[in-house]
Amino acid sequence: MLRSLEIRDMLLIDRLELEFRAGLNVLTGETGAGKSILLDCLGFVLGWRGRADLVRQGAAQGEVVAVFDLPPDHGAHRLLAEAGLPGGAELILRRQVTPEGRKTAFVNDRRASAEVLRALAETLVELHGQHDDRGLLNPRGHRALLDAFGGHEALLADLRAAWGALAAARRAEAEAAAALAAVRGEEAFLRHAVAELDRLDPLPGEEADLDTRRRQMQAAERIRGDVARAAQALGLDGAEALLRDAARWLEGVADRAEGALEAPMAALNRARIELGEAADGVDRALDSLAHDPRELEAVEERLFAIRALARKHGVLPDDLGDHASGLRARLAALDGGEGQLRALAAATVAAQARYGAVADRLGAARRAAAGRLDAAMATELAPLKMERAIFTTEVTPAEPGAEGQDSVTFLVATNPGAPAGALNRIASGGELSRFLLALKVCLSQGAEALVMIFDEIDRGVGGATADAVGRRLARLAETAQVLVVTHSPQVAARGDHHWRVEKRQEAGATTSTVTALAPAARVDEIARMLAGESVTEAARAAARELITG
Numbered sequence: 001m002l003r004s005l006e007i008r009d010m011l012l013i014d015r016l017e018l019e020f021r022a023g024l025n026v027l028t029g030e031t032g033a034g035k036s037i038l039l040d041c042l043g044f045v046l047g048w049r050g051r052a053d054l055v056r057q058g059a060a061q062g063e064v065v066a067v068f069d070l071p072p073d074h075g076a077h078r079l080l081a082e083a084g085l086p087g088g089a090e091l092i093l094r095r096q097v098t099p100e101g102r103k104t105a106f107v108n109d110r111r112a113s114a115e116v117l118r119a120l121a122e123t124l125v126e127l128h129g130q131h132d133d134r135g136l137l138n139p140r141g142h143r144a145l146l147d148a149f150g151g152h153e154a155l156l157a158d159l160r161a162a163w164g165a166l167a168a169a170r171r172a173e174a175e176a177a178a179a180l181a182a183v184r185g186e187e188a189f190l191r192h193a194v195a196e197l198d199r200l201d202p203l204p205g206e207e208a209d210l211d212t213r214r215r216q217m218q219a220a221e222r223i224r225g226d227v228a229r230a231a232q233a234l235g236l237d238g239a240e241a242l243l244r245d246a247a248r249w250l251e252g253v254a255d256r257a258e259g260a261l262e263a264p265m266a267a268l269n270r271a272r273i274e275l276g277e278a279a280d281g282v283d284r285a286l287d288s289l290a291h292d293p294r295e296l297e298a299v300e301e302r303l304f305a306i307r308a309l310a311r312k313h314g315v316l317p318d319d320l321g322d323h324a325s326g327l328r329a330r331l332a333a334l335d336g337g338e339g340q341l342r343a344l345a346a347a348t349v350a351a352q353a354r355y356g357a358v359a360d361r362l363g364a365a366r367r368a369a370a371g372r373l374d375a376a377m378a379t380e381l382a383p384l385k386m387e388r389a390i391f392t393t394e395v396t397p398a399e400p401g402a403e404g405q406d407s408v409t410f411l412v413a414t415n416p417g418a419p420a421g422a423l424n425r426i427a428s429g430g431e432l433s434r435f436l437l438a439l440k441v442c443l444s445q446g447a448e449a450l451v452m453i454f455d456e457i458d459r460g461v462g463g464a465t466a467d468a469v470g471r472r473l474a475r476l477a478e479t480a481q482v483l484v485v486t487h488s489p490q491v492a493a494r495g496d497h498h499w500r501v502e503k504r505q506e507a508g509a510t511t512s513t514v515t516a517l518a519p520a521a522r523v524d525e526i527a528r529m530l531a532g533e534s535v536t537e538a539a540r541a542a543a544r545e546l547i548t549g
Contacts, residue, residue, distance in 0.1 A: 001481045002125070002451045004067045009059035010044070011037045012503070012512040019516075024477035026495030027485050027514070028525055033501045034512030035485045039127070039455060042066065045095045046125060047105065047117025055099045065094045068124055068451075075123040080107070083116050091124075093117065127453045128436055137423055137436070143366075143408035146393060149443050150369030155362045156403070162355040163402040169351040173344040180337040183330055190331045193313070197324035202306050207317035210303040217296040227286050234279040243272050359405045366406055367395050373442060380438035384472065385465040386431065389414050391439075410439070433457045437469055441476050451481045458488040467546075470494035489529035493546035498522045523547070 007016045012034055029035055043050050045064040055062040068091040070076055080087040086108045094106040095117070105112050107120070147156060183190070232238055247268050254261045310317040370393035377391035390413040398407035411420040414431055423435055437457055444452075458469045470491035476482055477496065486492055498517040503510060517525055523543045524535055530546075531539035 001069045002066060002483070003069050004065075005038070005042060005045075006063075006065040007038075007041045008063045009056040010041050010054055010062040010064060011056060012510055013037060013041070014056065014511050016512075016514055018499070018514060020481070020483070021497050022477075022481050023496030024474050024494060025481070025483045026492045026498045027483065027501055028487070028492050028498070028529060029501030030503075031487075033503045035501045036455075037512055038501070038514070039453065039485065042125070042453075043127075044097070045093050045117075046121035047095075047114040048121065052101060054097050059099075061096055061098055063094065063096045065092065067092050076120050079116070079119050079123065083107075083112065085110050085112060085116070091120070093120070123450075125451045125453060127455065128440060128457055139409050139422065142393075142410050143403060143406065145443055146366055146369055146373065146395075146408045149373055150365055152362060152365055152369070155358065155365055159355070159358045159362055159404055160402050162351070162358045163400075166348070166351040166355045169344070169348040173341070173348045176337070176341050176344050180334070180341055183334040183337065187331075187334055190327055190334065194324065194327050194331055196309065197320065197327065200302075200305060200309060200320075202309070202317065202320045204318050204321060207303065207306050207310075210299050210306070214296065214299050214303055217299065224286065227282060231279065231282045231286050234275060234282060239275055240272070240279065243268065243275060247272065355400070359400065362404050363395070363406050366404075366408065369393075370395050370408070376442040377438055380441050380472070381434070384434040384438055384468045386414075386434055386438075388416060389431070389435075390416065390420065391435070392420055433459060433461060434465070434469065437472050437476075441472055444476055444480060451483065452476065453483045453485075455485045456487065457484070458486050458491045462488065463490075466490035467549075487529070489526045489543065489546060492526050492529060493543070493549070498525065500525050 001022055002020050004020065005016075005018045007013045009015075018038075027035055027038065040050055040054070041064045044054060045066045068076075070087075070089055070091050072089075076091060077087050080091075088108070090108075092106075092108050094109075096104045103114065105114060105117050107116060147153075234240060247265065250261050250265050250268065254265060306317050306320065310320055313320070313323055315323045373393050374391055381387060381389050381391065392411045392413075394409045394411050396407045396409070398405055410423055412423055412426050412435055413420040414426060418426075420426070423432065437454070440452065454473065458466055461469060466488040467490040470488065471494060473482060473484055473491060474494040474496075484491060484495070492498065500515050500517055500521075502513050502515070504513060515521075523540055526543035526546060527535045527539035530542055
C-alpha cells in the first residue's frame with residue numbers, strides 16, 4: 001500500500017505531503033489544476049521515464065519521497081535482497097533531481113539505480129488510463145495476464161524447465177555434430193599420423209640417448225685406427241718383443257758382468273710389467289671402440305626419423321608420445337562420434353517430446369482460462385452498459401519458447417456482427433475506459449499487493465454508465481488500494497477518501513495544492529462537479545444522494 005507521498009519543489013508544487021489510505025482514493029479538480037503533476041511526481045520516484053523539466057522554477061533541487069507498506073510475502077522483498085538493499089515492512093523511495101537533470105535515487109536511505117526503482121515499481125504500482133501502453137493495452141503482455149488469471153504458475157515453471165532442458169539438449173547435439181564434422185575433415189590425416197607414430201613408437205628421452213650413442217660411435221670411428229696401431233706397437237710384434245729379446249740377451253751375460261747388469265735387468269723387468277699393463281689397457285680400449293657399422297647406420301636412421309616426425313607435428317621429440325595419445329583420442333572420438341551423436345539426437349527428441357507435452361497442457365489450460373475470462377468479462381461489461389459488446393481472448397499458435405507455443409491477444413467487438421479487433425483500435429474513448437476497467441476487475445485476483453492508479457479512466461462516460469464505473473472501482477478497491485483521478489461526480493461519490501487538487505496564484509507565483517476533504521467539503525466538491533462554479537443547494541442534495549446511493 002502507498003502510505004504517503006511527499007513532494008518538494010517539483011513543477012508547480014512547493015511542498016506537499018499526502019497520506020493515503022486503503023480503499024478507493026479519489027483525486028478531483030478542474031482541468032489544469034495539477035492532477036497529472038501528482039502522477040508525474042509519483043512516476044518520477046518510481047523510476048519511470050517522463051518529462052525532463054521537473055524542478056520548480058527557482059529551486060536548487062526537486063525531491064519526491066514515497067513510502068509503501070509491504071506485506072511479508074510481497075515481491076519487493078526478493079528484489080531488495082538481490083540488489084543488496086535493506087528491507088523490512090516499510091519501503092521508502094526517495095529521488096532527487098537538479099535543474100540540469102542530474103538524478104539521484106535512494107531506497108531505504110541507500111543509493112540505488114533507476115533500474116532498481118523500475119524493477120521495484122513493477123511490484124508496487126499499476127497505472128491504467130486511455131493511453132495505457134504499459135499494461136492491458138499492450139498485446140505483448142496479454143499472455144502473462146491470462147496466465148495470472150488462470151493460475152498457471154506451476155505449469156509455467158515446468159515448461160521453463162522443459163525448455164531449458166530442450167535448449168541444452170539441442171546445444172549438446174549441435175556441438176557434437178560440429179565437432180564430428182571437424183574431425184571427419186581430418187580423418188585421413190589422423191589415421192596416417194597415428195599409424196606413423198605407432199610404427200615409430202618413440203619413447204621419452206630416446207632422442208637424447210640416440211644422439212649420445214651416435215656421437216660416441218662417430219668418435220670411435222675417428223680414433224680406433226690410432227689405438228690399433230698403438231696396440232700393435234706395444235704387442236708381441238712390437239715393444240714387448242724387443243724388451244723380451246733385451247732381457248734374454250742380458251740374462252745370457254749377467255754372470256760374467258760382475259753384478260753390473262743386476263740393476264738394469266731389474267729395471268727392465270719393471271718396464272716389462274708396466275708395458276704389459278699398458279698393452280692390456282689399450283686392448284680393452286680397442287675392444288670398447290669396436291662396433292658394427294650397421295649399428296651406427298640404424299641409430300642415425302632412427303634418430304633422424306624421430307627428429308623429422310617431431311618437426312612435422314610441431315612438437316619436441318620427447319612430446320611425440322603425448323601428441324600421439326592426443327591424436328588417438330581424436331580418432332577414437334571420430335570412431336565413437338556417430339554413436340554419441342545418435343544418443344544426443346535421441347536425447348533431443350525426448351526433450352522435445354517432454355517440452356511438447358507440457359506446452360500442450362499449458363495451451364489447453366490457457367484455452368480453458370480464456371473461456372472463463374471471456375465469461376467473466378461478459379458479466380462485468382453488462383453493468384457497465386456494454387452488454388452488447390463482445391470480448392474474446394484469442395489463443396493462437398506461436399513460435400515455441402520458454403513461455404510456451406501460444407500467442408494470446410485480447411480482442412473486442414463493440415456490437416454483435418461487427419469485426420473484432422485490438423482494444424485500442426476498436427473501442428472509442430468511453431468504451432475503452434470501460435473495457436479496461438472490466439478487464440482489470442477480472443484480472444485483479446492476486447493483485448492485492450499492487451497499488452492501482454486509474455488516470456481519468458472514466459473519461460467519455462457519464463450518467464448511469466459513470467455510476468457503474470464508480471461502483472466497479474469501489475469493488476476493485478475492496479481488495480486493493482486504488483487511486484483514481486477523475487472528472488466524474490458519480491465516480492468521486494464512490495470514494496472512501498477524497499482529495500481536491502487546486503491551482504493557486506500567490507505573490508506572483510502559481511502553485512498546485514492538494515487538500516484532503518472532510519465530509520462537508522466533499523459534498524461541495526461533488527456538487528461543483530455536478531453544477532459547475534455556482535454550487536446550489538440542489539446540487540448539494542444531488543451530491544449527498546450520489547454519496548449515499
